[in-house]
Amino acid sequence: MKPGAYRSLGLSDQEYRHILKILKRKPSDTELAMFSVEWSEHCGYPRSRKWLKILPKTGKYKTLIGEDAGGIIVDGLAIIFKMESHNHPSQVEPKQGAATGVGGIIRDIFTAGARPIALLDSLRFGPLTQTYNKYIFRGVIEGIQFYGNCVGVPTVGGEIYFDKSYTGNCLVNAMCIGIAKQTELVRARAVGLGNSIMYVGSSTGRDGIGGCSILASHEFKEGEEKRPTVQIGDPFTEKCLIEATLEAINTGYVAGIKDMGAAGLTCCTSEMASAGNSGMDVELQAVPRREENMEPWELMMSESQERMLVCVKKGKEEQVKKIFLKWGLCASVIGKVTNDKSVTIRDNGKIVARIKAHSLTRAPVYDMPYKKPAHLKEATKFALKNIPEPKDYNKALLKLLAVPSIANKAWVYEQYDHMVQVNTIVLPGSDAAVLRLKGTDKAIAATTDCNSRYCFLDPYKGAQIAIAEAARNLVCSGARPAAVTDCLNFGNPEKPESFWYFKNCIEGIRDACKSFNVAVVSGNVSLYNESPQSSINPTPTIGMIGIVNHVDRVCTQNFKQSGDMVILLGRSKEELGASEYLAEAHNMIKGSVPHIDLKLEQAVQKAALEAIEKGLVNSAHDCSEGGLAVALAECCISNKNKIIGANIDNLDYNIRSDALFFGESQSRIIISCDKASVEKIRKIALKFKAPFRVIGKTGGQVLRILNGAKELICLPLEDLYEEWGGSLKRKIEG
Amino acid sequence: MLRAEISITLKRTVADPQGLTIRHALESLGYKGLADVRAGKLVVLKLNSQNKKKAQQEVEQMCKKLLANPIIEEYRFKITEE
């Protein structure tokens, strides 16, 4: 490498001086490369770590915080989960970028010894009106289905939003959930002096060299020259790697194991040694490779996919190796565990790098300056009185149902195998997916949520709402909110304004999690999400899992039968700020976000959950984007084989009808139940002080909504379904 | 009428899992002496045109814009009279 190369590797002059101080000499090419990736935001979190520390690590369930993923313990069963971003690679090569994102997060789960049982994906794109956004959207979906379907892990949920702030910088956040007996878990550590370090999986090529530091830590400009190579995902090899790894762990001969994700060998060697408080001596000649004459630093930086590093108990190498060979994978002992706390990398015996593991993994921590953006003053200025009410509420509702962010997502999730492993009892299309835990009568519910428009206008409240809504979705499925993973997608942290967003979102997550008493067990940070036009909306994606205590008490969102009573738990306020309706009908991203009162939220959720668990509820659906009217429509039509109308004639709040129908007041759940259950549910609501109101009745072939005595909405279910059900397909294929 | 045969393959530096899998399959069928196997895509166009020169440029454009992603793929094409 030429002098000053460290800059092109993303290291600052200051960081370079720091490295000289640590080594007390000039770094070799390999050492420089290793520092550059380990200290990049992607691996070392230098700019975000200080703030990640404030997230609660304990909650109502016993937590496990691992090196890669984290999880909770339920009846001796470990539920491991994590979310990770693959934004920049997906923007560069949508299909392979998304595919390798899925592959990476799956490895984070089974590297802990847990069998992956579900995937979710939280996606954000620019508007589909632009051809290039369409191309990225199609490519990303293609990549997720290509990888997820083949690897045999059901993709059971997720979310998709469209907003112009994501034009030129899409977001692809993938979440994976795995389960294991608590006793089967392994750590990503190199322990046991003299134990062997074994490389397993695919061979190494020059894939994505420097991708980790350069790709993930620099704003991506269209047509930028320093374009990194994107990796190709190989779900077939990953599937074999899952089986081989779990089989190997089962032998008890695996002392530690870690997946080679970002920064491949560098990340694995240094982080495993550091976590094990040990050292490692590795010979690069033993690394299986795909290409000729690769430089040592290339081998250390390569991000070739589907590889793991295993710490194997001394003397058991052959037994472990046999398993990987049986599955058609590479397996090669490349080194030993030492006790000198250093990572020593050799090429033909010659030392090419020797660095204290801790100095690599303990990246410098920067205290980034933050400043409230000036534009917020203007953006939050908003007077409802200046907004004309719609003349035709039917039109307004139909239009809102067709908005891609609200419309039916079946076009996407029907391309995902969401049933393999025969655990999915609530399929995509309801508030949260539910998976049974075979051999128990419990089930897991999972969801991802984040309204980035809220976070843009008020990051603290926006993040709290993301947590509240995720919990609400779980409750509507009959689950108790249990624990959180997050994926923090933000713009360039060197801009005080975008760091202000980062800080406030994290504080919002912290406070909301504390009030729900749920821990953040894992997560991931993606900064520098900027397109040539702008930085993205702050997007702290929340992944939350919940526990259903009795499989047969699971609940879904669609009305089940005519003649049921429709109940609204929660309060509707005169709020239109930050709503989808305001953006759609008035082209305004303005106003203050809906008020969120976490006490009220919990009251509503506790009431709904108890009613569901007592078997009193036939359907439950939360109100989110599009407000009450959209939520009611979804209750009517979201099971296309059984659409059921409703007559909502008892809604007299004295607030404007547009706010009542389309406003996004928080902490509201729509329930349907048999007439006979109404009083029981009322009592439960009373007990928790949750606002309760019978607002109508199911049945008929139309959705009819009155405000006071005025009938404002009356639409045939077919029309509702046509707009909502067909919209996405029309906008993509049409 | 012109016929354009476009071959799209992954760049040398990019892993080709499919090619590798095909290679193993061929080897297990007893075919030795394979130095390399790469898989790719083929697109065959028929163009109502006589102007080979113009076709050259058009097909070049098609590859750049739609058929191949220059970040991972490379393409070659051959245009012949029909």
Added chain:
Amino acid sequence: MLRAEISITLKRTVADPQGLTIRHALESLGYKGLADVRAGKLVVLKLNSQNKKKAQQEVEQMCKKLLANPIIEEYRFKITEE
């Protein structure tokens, strides 16, 4: 070293929706005058061998046995020195 480039395409008698989709995509990008678009597969082999004749027969077999399905696909290949 020999290089075998094998093109595998669907028989005329078999519908090729992929080719059709590519065609529509190209047309929507404004490319007129497409008489036909067919999509296919490409397999490129490198053989450690000088014996072109033997290679011919081997590759022929590979196609018959594994690479193409005679019910729906047809294949052509070209062997060149490297």
Added chain:
Amino acid sequence: MKFGVVVFPGSNCDKDCFYVIKDVLKQPVKYIWHQDTELKRLDCVILPGGFSYGDYLRTGAIARFSPVMKSVAAFAAKGGTVIGICNGFQILLEAGLLPGVMLRNAGLHFICRHIYIKAQNTRTRFTNLYREGQVLNIPIAHNEGNYYIDSDGLKELKDNDQVAFRYCSAAGVVDGSANPNGALDNIAGIINKKGNVLGMMPHPERSSETDLGLRDGYFIFESIVKWLEVKR
């Protein structure tokens, strides 16, 4: 009676089939690694769904050369019961144990959802518990389920009553609008001439427990058990 579930590299419904046979059907079952060739003492061999060898090149094209497939062919030739589900069906086609081929879905998308199929021939060891013409609600999950065979082949299938299942509407109408993937003549599953080998695209193992909604697919497995019992 003993079931065997073959495991190819890339199979991903092997565990599901194993689970349903063992815990729902309550019959003895074992895994068969694709390199094993020992099928003795088995009554029924299941080729499960998934992506054997990643479906690279062509679905089932590589798996059919696995050592176990020679034994499966011999097993079938001796009248042994073989069922291929989804990728298993595709492998049976490539191996020539069933006629025809699978093309990519007409819509060029992977499709995962519940669809309806009609039991065409209920006089087989796989379908004897269904009523003639019974409509089953059952999931599909595939990219290549677009069954194709030339006209002579199709005629032969029909003449020999080899079409086991066809895609249809909830009401049992077999037509284009009920065809999810473009399969010729709405064919969702076929048997061989001797009637001891079944290939089908839908997933009966995903439709075998009330926990997961319907269990319309379960009776395929139970039919096999009943048939074997009667035979004894």
